[in-house]
Amino acid sequence: MKFAFTDEQRMLRDTSQAFLADTSSSRAVRMACASDRGFDDALWRRVCDDMYWQGILVPEENDGLGLGWVEMVIVLEAAGERLLTSPLFAVAQSAAALTQCPKTACRDALFGSILAGDIVALALSNPSSDWHCVDARVDTSEGVTHLSGEAGFVSCGYAAEHVLVAAQNADDTLSLWCINPSQEGVRIERTPTMDQTRPMAHLYMDAVTVSNEQCLLADANEWFNRTLALSRILTVADQVGIAQASLDISVAYTKERSQFDRTIASFQAIKHKAADMMLKVESARSLLYYAACTVDAWSVGQVNDEALLEAAYMASACASDAAFFNAGSGIQMHGGVGITEEYDIQLYFKRARATESFLGRPSDMRESLASQLLDGAAP
Amino acid sequence: MKLTFSAADELFREEVADWLNDNLTGEFAEVRYRGGPGDEHHFVTERKAWERRLAVGRWTCIGWPEQWGGRAASIEQQVIFHEEYARAGGPGRMGHIGDTLTGPTLLAFGSETQKATYLPPIRNGEVFWSQGYSEPGAGSDLAAIRSRAEFDEDAGQWKITGQKVWTSLAHESDYVFVLARIDRDSTRHHGLGFFLVALNQPGVTIRPITQLTGTAEFNEVYFDEAVCGPDDLVGAPGDGWKVAMGLLGFERGVSTLGQQMLFQTELDEIIRIAKVNGASRDPDIRQRIAEAHIGLKTMRYNSMRMLSGTEDGSLSREAMIYKLYWSSWHRNLGKLAMDVLGPDAELIENGPYDLNRLQSLFLFTRADTIYGGTNQIQRNLIAERALGMPKEPRGPAK
Structure with missing residues (x-):
């Protein structure tokens, strides 16, 4: 029993803290919050290219680092300490969500996008106070599947290249889909919030047509x-x-x-x-x-x-x-x-x-x- | 970072569990789950006999070196022993102070004569110890000790005069270690000596202190020219403070997980009652039971971090918060027990003032946040030692 960091974990903590002390200063955080984008794209590139934190939870067989959760939380703890304003949390969340999905072409493509530095957001939360029921539906008519409904508090959703969204099937089960914000019927707006260091978005879907390939999980x-x-x-x-x-x-x-x-x-x-x-x-x-x-x-x-x-x-x-x-x-x-x-x-x-x-x-x-x-x- | 024990340690766990299972039977069946804090005055004779049984099985003093009859058990093994001991319902250890305080102190600071004289009877479960630190005028301010020790050249003995207080089970013990002032002109932590004193002698008077529970585990101990031999001073004259403080570092938290298992049985009982009497439907009680569960798990993982920490025995940050955490948690648990019971909490079922387990828990946990360093003293220590904030000013208020 050794409920303490290994040498490698200690090193990861130290390098994470040093990197963020340098790049996520009070001034940098305030500038990011005040910017139109809501975070610093150049810093996000550095996080991806120099630190490769987007790859921590991506499995090795998908060319990620495939590290454990202790490593992931070490980095996110350091991020919280420096008020890091970044898509890192959203991407970590999505990677965690995808590792629970069966191996499909869609899933593997999304892991690839994450590693390339794309922002993949996760829409879990609904706008009502009852967080454990999902406010999006799946409708199938004449062989065509549509998603409709909404989801709130989607981390960095407004800047995402892809969004993972859970929706209710006709039989009360849930399914998980990947949608593209440029698809017809999709609207994602940045949510003005009291805390500006974790930028949020609201997702609206109005009869968004989805293909079977976009289904990550039929029973979610x-x-x-x-x-x-x-x-x-x-x-x-x-x-x-x-x-x-x-x-x-x-x-x-x-x-x-x-x-x-x-x-x-x-x-x-x-x-x-x-x-x-x-x-x-x-x-x-x-x-x-x-x-x-x-x-x-x-x-x-x-x-x-x-x-x-x-x-x-x-x-x-x-x-x-x-x-x-x-x-x-x-x-x-x-x-x-x-x-x-x-x-x-x-x-x-x-x-x-x-x-x-x-x-x-x-x-x-x-x-x-x-x-x-x-x-x-x-x- | 991992939370599992090695295969060898798990084998050790089986050995401990099997032995306890085989031995906490027959004459010892009745002492299971008895004699813990708040219940220490019960089954004293039986628990002393139990210490001798433990000794036969080599389960006393397992952390001591093999030369002195111990097992030189690793931290992990000591943790496992305490866990299994608590799981099996092993009774409150009469030999606790000798095993974990007197022994390690003598091993670190004692002379060869002292070791040879005092260690074997502790190891064999034959001699029981108590501690003499606090005095009426030296509670949180321990360095304000006034008890005096003088060497009587004619008799060739140390003579000790003064008063100690809060001495657990002194009336059931054979020896006490006493911190007393040798140099009359000294102040604070200078000029003290650490003495090994027999309790059964004319110069010692023991008076029990009746607590709010109606029972008495603590005592006042009066020394009126009580004697001990020239070899019964541990360390040099003036080293008393160093020896006493060293002693506080020895336990290393190995018993914390065992302590938490006792807490778990208390929480389980409260949950059982809540389910039966319907308190489990009260939204506030539900929140508090969940909070108690979280607190107990928090303690467990705080301990795991503490036990995985520095090998040199220096206190880590997690160690500093332990006392403040468990005492506050336990006191809250006592109140939760009363709130789950509701009006029934007031009822005394037997005798004039024979409290049930939860009533004793409720009342006695008020002591938890006081003895062994009050919560206020703990916060001072945390702020000063872990956070580097300025020390408390000394001397009279101006």
């Missing part, structure tokens, strides 16, 4: 729950990064700021808040790496779906709370400057808020877990 019910779990774990990595950075920049600030002839870091009220923040982030990190190890064990059949879902519920509830607590406490520790546009803590606060409800609130996670524990079966 299990896929849906698994992919939600995997997406949540990817989000947790981001949240652990947010929680850590919020702690670090706030403690650094209190060591500089002086009042009553002392640094405010010397006051117990501040120290105890900081200690609680460390407890939160280390706990979330433990559950993140547990969840990553669980995904790896699950992919080779060592644990069942129930264990995968449980790991995601736990990590998501814990990390959502940690990110929000730390960023919120961070603003308080900054005092007046904490609410100014100039200081970065507000950016973490907004990103923490956005990720908290991205694929279900912490209370939803706890209720799902309670259902596993108390009702004998998942909903």
Whole structure:
């Protein structure tokens, strides 16, 4: 048992942090948010060409790196720490979703696109508050299949070359499709959001004609729950990064700021808040790496779906709370400057808020877990 | 990064489980799941006998070197032992302090004479130890110790005078290790000595402290020129603080996973009751049960990281949050138990004040966030040692 990074994993963490310290500075993040595109295309090219992070989850047989989930969350944790504004999350999400699909020409082509640096987005979420029902339908008439409906909170969807979308079949099962934004009937609009570091889109489909080749999975019910779990774990990595950075920049600030002839870091009220923040982030990190190890064990059949879902519920509830607590406490520790546009803590606060409800609130996670524990079966 | 034990360790696990299964029977069946925190005053005689049974099986002091009768067990094996011990319902260990505190301290700082005198009876489950750190005026501020030790040249003995408090099971123990001030003019952590003192002697008076549970596990121990031999000072005069602090680092968290298994049985009982009495349909209770489950898993993986950490025994960041985490979690669990029970939580079924397990849990967990360093002290330590924030000012408030 060695629940610690290997040398290679430590190296990956160090190079990721160094790369992002260089390329995702506060200034760079703010410029990306203010740009029309919503992120820096040149930086995304560097992420793909120099770091090859888009290939982490792509299987080796598809020419990807085929690395494990620990490696994936190491990179996304570093991204959260630096507020990276990029299609990386969307692409990681899609790669995770595709690895759960059977081998088809469409799937292999999408892996190829991902490796080439194309943006492949995943439409999981529906615009209503009830996140686990999908608001897109499949209609087949006279041998022609159409998709209609919508999906909200599609990460980087407005910039995507391809979009993976789950839709309800006539018989209440789900299926998974790949559509092209330029197809007739498809409209994808950027969603204005409070947090601007994770750009979002809304997908509208009006009788979009799809071919059988575009079907990635005919029965996607299990896929849906698994992919939600995997997406949540990817989000947790981001949240652990947010929680850590919020702690670090706030403690650094209190060591500089002086009042009553002392640094405010010397006051117990501040120290105890900081200690609680460390407890939160280390706990979330433990559950993140547990969840990553669980995904790896699950992919080779060592644990069942129930264990995968449980790991995601736990990590998501814990990390959502940690990110929000730390960023919120961070603003308080900054005092007046904490609410100014100039200081970065507000950016973490907004990103923490956005990720908290991205694929279900912490209370939803706890209720799902309670259902596993108390009702004998998942909903 | 992986979460599984090696095949050799899994074999070791089987060996432990089989032995416990074979031995926690007959006369020892009744001590299963007994004698844990809050229940330490029960089955003392039986639990001492159990220590001797453990010794026969070579299951006392497994982390000690083989030269002193241990197994030189690895961290993983010690973790496994504690897990299986808890799973089998092994009773609260009477030999815990000797095994995990006195022994490692003597192995690190003791003379050959001290080792030869004190280690074998601990290893054989024959002699039981308690600890004498806290004093009425030295709680969170441990360095404020006032107990004194003087060497009586004529008698050739150390004489100790003072008062210790919160000494668990002193009335059932044979020896106590005592931190006392040798140099009268010294202050704080200077001038202290670490002494090995027999409890059964005229200079020692033990008074139990009745707790809010109505039971008494802790004691006040008074020393009035209590004596110990010239060889019973561990380390040099003045090294007491160094020895005492070294002792705190020895446990390395190997018992944390075992502790969590006890917590799991408590949570399982609460879940069982909630399903039966319908509390499991209350949305707030559902959230809190889920939160308790998450907290327990968090502790497990915090521990795994802590145990996989630095080989040199220095405390990692995860180790620093452990006490604050488990004590807060456990205290919340006690309250959750009461809220799941509802009005029935108040009812006392037997005797004048014979509390049931969950009532004891609720009341006694208020101590968890106090002993062994209060939550406030833990937060100071985390802020100062892990986050590099300034130390607390000393001296009178100005």
